[in-house]
Amino acid sequence: MAKTNPGRFFEDYRVGQVIDHAVPRTVTSGERALYHALYPARHALYSSDEFARACGLPESPIDDLAAFHVVFGKTVPDISLNAVANLGYAEGRWLTPVYAGDTLRSSSEVIGLKQNSNGKSGVVYVRTTGSNQRGETVMEYCRWVMVRKNDPDAPAPETVIPDLKKVLTPEDLAVPQGLNFDNYDFTLAGEPHRWGDYQVGETIDHVDGVTIEEAEHMMATRLWQNTSKVHFDATIRPDGQRLIYGGHVISMARALSFNGLGNAQMIVGLNAGAHANPCFSGDTVKAWTEVLDKADTPAPGVGAVRLRLVATKGGAPFELKGEDGKYLPNVLLDLDYWALMPQ
Amino acid sequence: MAKTNPGRFFEDYRVGQVIDHAVPRTVTSGERALYHALYPARHALYSSDEFARACGLPESPIDDLAAFHVVFGKTVPDISLNAVANLGYAEGRWLTPVYAGDTLRSSSEVIGLKQNSNGKSGVVYVRTTGSNQRGETVMEYCRWVMVRKNDPDAPAPETVIPDLKKVLTPEDLAVPQGLNFDNYDFTLAGEPHRWGDYQVGETIDHVDGVTIEEAEHMMATRLWQNTSKVHFDATIRPDGQRLIYGGHVISMARALSFNGLGNAQMIVGLNAGAHANPCFSGDTVKAWTEVLDKADTPAPGVGAVRLRLVATKGGAPFELKGEDGKYLPNVLLDLDYWALMPQ
Amino acid sequence: MAKTNPGRFFEDYRVGQVIDHAVPRTVTSGERALYHALYPARHALYSSDEFARACGLPESPIDDLAAFHVVFGKTVPDISLNAVANLGYAEGRWLTPVYAGDTLRSSSEVIGLKQNSNGKSGVVYVRTTGSNQRGETVMEYCRWVMVRKNDPDAPAPETVIPDLKKVLTPEDLAVPQGLNFDNYDFTLAGEPHRWGDYQVGETIDHVDGVTIEEAEHMMATRLWQNTSKVHFDATIRPDGQRLIYGGHVISMARALSFNGLGNAQMIVGLNAGAHANPCFSGDTVKAWTEVLDKADTPAPGVGAVRLRLVATKGGAPFELKGEDGKYLPNVLLDLDYWALMPQ
Structure with missing residues (x-):
């Protein structure tokens, strides 16, 4: 069992620590089609290359939430495998649209820690950044999760609660660069x-x-x-x-x-x-x-x-x-x- | 609730009315793969680019029924959201194969109306046309559906029953242009x-x-x-x-x-x-x-x-x-x- | 019913017979995405084009097992439609990676036959070869299945049991040509x-x-x-x-x-x-x-x-x-x- 990933526990995190998450992913028109099969997604900008071009984009992007899910998914083995609860999100920003053929990776910085009063768990705050193969940030968001301690006797870290925008x-x-709704076709x-x-x-x-x-x-x-x-x-x-x-x-x-x-x-x-x-x-x-x-x-x-x-x-x-x-x-x-x- | 689509009711249709349906869709190899995952589809022309080329086509088209479903799906919010029953089809013709990368849209012309004797619903006949990004018609078909009236007191329209080929x-x-089965490989x-x-x-x-x-x-x-x-x-x-x-x-x-x-x-x-x-x-x-x-x-x-x-x-x-x-x-x-x- | 495929029975096989299986298949990024939706597949080489390139490949291949499934699937109508049991595999080799856009076909050679002592069925050994549109062998494997006889009075063939490597x-x-793990990124x-x-x-x-x-x-x-x-x-x-x-x-x-x-x-x-x-x-x-x-x-x-x-x-x-x-x-x-x- 030593070779499987046990996940990190509360005492394994340090403020300022940066974790590069594994398994980069190339997203394609296959992911786009699956998104339309799994959800009743009908927003025209994500359904039609022609519609997207008429709005100033090179083609229809991968759904913003699909980009989020890919970036988020990579963090699970490092951040939330031993999480008791996903407590909140803040400061999520989509910075560059994701297109078929892009390869995404993500990394997280620990920006806050607070041990719970029961001493058995604590809250970990991270800022996660997803980037594409050109090193451009496609999105970033903050998330905080409650994570179990493995060793209840591990000392509590100094409490740091990040100052996040409400x-x-x-x-x-x-x-997105070039976006123009002047000729938007409402029909x-x-x-x-x-x-x-x-x-x-x-x-x-x-x-x-x-x-x-x-x-x-x-x-x-x-x-x-x-x-x-x-x-x-x-x-x-x-x-x-x-x-x-x-x-x-x-x-x-x-x-x-x-x-x-x-x-x-x-x-x-x-x-x-x-x-x-x-x-x-x-x-x-x-x-x-x-x-x-x-x-x-x-x-x-x-x-x-x-x-x-x-x-x-x-x-x-x-x-x-x-x-x-x-x-x-x-x-x-x-x-x-x-x-x-x-x- | 005013901003959601209530659908059209029987009294909202007029013979000669043309409805441009929303949400154009770019179909890709993702839709093709999903079609093969959802149905036990094995026709070689739709499974192999090489087989399609040997039959004179540039590559394997998207399944004809997938093209139909995409064209049909767009009509639902405008034609059949308040439909009681889908009564029939006629004069369906596939005119241009659909290939990965094509963007489809559709529009329907109301070609007939007949209020039912109960005064509560009526039959709407439409001819729906699906076209690609080059404006070519990819398919067309007639369909008639029974649609509820919203206002039972709305006057009955003049009955028009289109003359459709049996x-x-x-x-x-x-x-399809170029199709040639002279060297068809039966094995x-x-x-x-x-x-x-x-x-x-x-x-x-x-x-x-x-x-x-x-x-x-x-x-x-x-x-x-x-x-x-x-x-x-x-x-x-x-x-x-x-x-x-x-x-x-x-x-x-x-x-x-x-x-x-x-x-x-x-x-x-x-x-x-x-x-x-x-x-x-x-x-x-x-x-x-x-x-x-x-x-x-x-x-x-x-x-x-x-x-x-x-x-x-x-x-x-x-x-x-x-x-x-x-x-x-x-x-x-x-x-x-x-x-x-x-x- | 005469036009449907009844499958082959034990007495229909001869040692040395080569069966070209039907329905070639072009695999795309759609199949790749579906593989990731159906299985919790995370091997980086099959998830990221960038990772694959860093390992000396032109892009991320279709999963090796997906290639196997495509090659195998084609054999079912000819080999195992009347099979009672799939008994074993041997000498499976992946020889050329499969990439999005490749068209696969497969053929099998009967390499062994052994009628069971009950006279009602027998074991058929085949070597199946999958190839791409350039005629390169992408994989091959041996498989043996127990197949029913249609006519119990059909004479038993000479027993031939192939000498397969354990x-x-x-x-x-x-x-694969070019594969190089010298700069492998373990993170x-x-x-x-x-x-x-x-x-x-x-x-x-x-x-x-x-x-x-x-x-x-x-x-x-x-x-x-x-x-x-x-x-x-x-x-x-x-x-x-x-x-x-x-x-x-x-x-x-x-x-x-x-x-x-x-x-x-x-x-x-x-x-x-x-x-x-x-x-x-x-x-x-x-x-x-x-x-x-x-x-x-x-x-x-x-x-x-x-x-x-x-x-x-x-x-x-x-x-x-x-x-x-x-x-x-x-x-x-x-x-x-x-x-x-x-x-």
Whole structure:
């Protein structure tokens, strides 16, 4: 057993440590097609090379969330193999679109540590950076996870809690080079509503739902080379259920949000995210969105919208937390992100 | 909810209306591979670039039915979101093969309307055209669906029933440019039987069967960006079952028909089609064929066969309708199409 | 029914007979992506074009086992459609890597025949060769299967049992042209252990497990165009279960073996293999390995390891056979292969 990866424990992390994650991955039109088979993804910019070119890009990029999943998947063996919980995300930025043929790798810097008062576990904060074969950063994000200690007697590290932005400002967002929505074709995009039609505070019920299957979430999670045992091995949990990768729920909810937000084309910022409750095979995922903010961008015809995307398992739309301030049991995901939209 | 697509209702259609469907799609070798993973597809022309080149094509096209599914899928949000039933097909013609890298879009013209006597719904006839990035028509077909009225008091439109051909004539069929079966390799194709070996009236039991899984039909239906809720959301129907997209059964039956019709390579015409009974996960799909007609084509070595392809859920082969003239309960599909075969 | 393929029976084979198998297949990046979705495959050489180039290859090849499955799948209609059991493999050699865009075909020579004493069946030995569009042999292997007789009165052929090597010698192994592990990046590969770190006799528990789903094994088996009915049709076996293609278990176990053998990059030889017990949906496949031998190769920095890869359904690691010499009921696969590893 000495040659298998036991994963890192809380006491193995040091602030400032940089971990280069293994198994670079070349993504192709095969990954693009699979993304469309696994999720009801219909955003035109990611579906049609012609549409993407009309928006100033060289061709249709790999879905922003697929890029995220690939970058994230590589971190699992080093960061979250012994994680008890995935606690949060912040400062997620998409900096360069990923195209078929690109090879992605990722690395993480430990930016914070805080041992829990029980002495058995602690919170590890990392900033993960995904880059392509030209060394360009394609995306970066911060994540913090609760990780078990292997040796309960290992001394507690000095507590360092990174100062992370609650919300990215519009200036933090990177609009892909060349992006131009001046000649945006709303008919082909499938939605008449443009940036100006959305009001801060507005909520949208995305109506559609997808009942989740084991084969699908496992194929998705493997595709991103995420090795977390709980997603694949039904004998791990006492209830015999495989826990669904939180990213599967993110992609499902985002794809469902096409119905009402079909012009929220590109994801450029991830402000925060919580996997409120676990998702299992048989759950029917639905989604709703609240418009949190709007901003201009320097790119022609391109506006930004800050959206709260909530996934539920058949829950009522627009209900998020109970009187106790806790997520309602039917809420799966609470995601706060910035997207680009034609003006 | 105002921003989501409610779909069109019967009173929203006008004869002569042209609807440009949204979300163009670039199809790639990824879609080709997925087609081979989802269906037991073995026709050599669609499996091997080398075989396709030996038949005069530049490379292996995307399966004709995959092209149909992509074109069809785009119409769902505009034509059949509020459909009660998919009633029929006619005058389906494949005009230009689709190759990896092509971007498809589709549009439909309303060619007929007939309100039902109950005043609550009506039949909408459309002619749908799929085109590629060069503006070439890749396929077209007529379809009629029963659509609910939203406002029962909306006035009935003038009844227009289009004059559609019951069967395409051989002259209606488009043989792909350059197709040449003079040097057809029957060994590589996997079947010794050529055009001359099939007799009108002959029936073929394709023997093999596939038991249908939820994950597979959902992946297929999503891949074609078909958004019809009943295929994905198990909570929609009172029985908790997801209805399987009729096109999934078409592709499954066609792929199974390789065993006995492995040389019926290209589909060039769709004369008629009925989804006789619904298909659900757990059904074992089998198929049989009746040879309905044969014809010459101008292309070297290329003949045409008109075939009735019947899919059943474990039903006896060669039984189609009961004494009451209705489809037997085990019949899923009755499809009448033209295919090209080496002479 | 005359036009469907009944398969060959024992009396239809002759020693020296060469069978060219049908349906050549062009493999693409789509097949590569699907392989990563179906199996937890993480070997860097097959995941990253950049990593492959740093090892002297033009780009990342299609997984060696995917190449095997494609070559094998073509043989099913001719060799094993009426097979009662897949008895063994020998002298499997990978000679040329397969890249996206290659078109594979295969042919088999009958190299042995032995009628069983019951007179109802016999063993057929074949040597199967897979080649690409340039006529280069990509791989070859011997396999023997027990096949039913159609006519019990057909005379027994002369018994010919081929003289097959129990184990390929290091000299039998073909190292891909240009392969060079001198600058191998162990960090990106995800494993620190190199050729020198493994000892003959050492055993490794690969720890991870995957619970098998119907949709996944059917998609995999169809992707390789394997037409064996028992994998797809739940009505064939009295227990209503679909038998999982043995190759699916091979690929699953090999992918799981990354955890502990992540640097055993390329498979170059298959010495022997037994599908010890059938695998069904719901089984949780785990794997362990025993190092059987080590050898040098002429390529820079490249060593060879001979490995016994054992797949179990949740069975204890390192237990293979009972006191009766038979495989334990939890053992699914016992595979003896050569792989290339950095020194």
